Amino acid sequence: MTNDSTRPEFWDPRYKLGDMPWDAGGVPKPLEQYLRQTHTIGRVLIPGCGSAYEVKAFADAGWDVLAIDFSVAAVTRAKKLLGDLSHCVRHRDFFKFKSPKGPFDLVYEKNFLCSLPPDFWPRYASRMRELIRPGGSLAGIFFHGCEDEPPPYPITDPQAASLFDTSFVLSDDQPMPEESRWQVWIRKSSRSGDPEYSS
Numbered sequence: 177m178t179n180d181s182t183r184p185e186f187w188d189p190r191y192k193l194g195d196m197p198w199d200a201g202g203v204p205k206p207l208e209q210y211l212r213q214t215h216t217i218g219r220v221l222i223p224g225c226g227s228a229y230e231v232k233a234f235a236d237a238g239w240d241v242l243a244i245d246f247s248v249a250a251v252t253r254a255k256k257l258l259g260d261l262s263h264c265v266r267h268r269d270f271f272k273f274k275s276p277k278g279p280f281d282l283v284y285e286k287n288f289l290c291s292l293p294p295d296f297w298p299r300y301a302s303r304m305r306e307l308i309r310p311g312g313s314l315a316g317i318f319f320h321g322c323e324d325e326p327p328p329y330p331i332t333d334p335q336a337a338s339l340f341d342t343s344f345v346l347s348d349d350q351p352m353p354e355e356s357r358w359q360v361w362i363r364k365s366s367r368s369g370d371p372e373y374s375s
């Protein structure tokens with residue numbers, strides 16, 4: 177079994193064995209609240225979706241949902257759990273996939289950034305800049321705790337600021353159990369130097 181969490185071979189056996197300590201078994205409360213309070217709906221991407229419980233919550237609230245994961249075992253599990261909404265889940269690599277309809281209004285993430293080693297984080301932030309339209313949001317649950325044996329790789333406030341501050345503004349930040357935080361980052365308007373989005 178590989179120890180490299182940037183490869184699907186790390187995740188596949190864990191999903192097959194049911195060894196998924198990150199799996200909440202349902203929709204996180206802050207997302208339910210966000211969906212109740214947010215009246216603008218549109219297209220949402222869920223990268224590193226795992227079991228993808230959130231797909232139904234977004235679809236029920238009127239969002240056009242695309243959930244992706246590069247682990248075949250995760251995608252198989254999510255499709256089985258979602259039934260009629262299984263078409264919303266695709267087997268894709270976040271760093272390589274091309275959005276069929278252009279940038280998204282929202283990217284929702286839970287424990288995806290922290291599954292990546294910190295040297296991947298600048299690529300993550302760059303992809304988010306490409307995939308989220310100006311004025312759109314990156315919302316979700318970020319792990320800010322301590323970990324002796326990562327993954328998960330926790331993030332600190334200064335690290336988050338250096339990753340996101342040039343292109344995003346933090347508009348909501350709430351503590352959650354287990355040293356996680358619910359955060360909403362709003363994508364700033366395009367500026368010179370930002371990579372152009374191409375689909």
Ligand SMILES: C[S@@+](CC[C@H](N)C(=O)[O-])C[C@H]1O[C@@H](n2cnc3c(N)ncnc32)[C@H](O)[C@@H]1O
Pocket residue numbers: 181182184187198199200223224225226227228244245246247250268269270271285286287288291
């Ligand atoms: C810690 S799990 C979180 C899963 C889910 N978001 C949750 O909270 O239950 C991280 C997920 O990211 C997926 N993943 C990691 N790198 C990826 C990549 N480059 N593209 C797509 N999915 C990726 C893994 O397969 C795994 O399902």
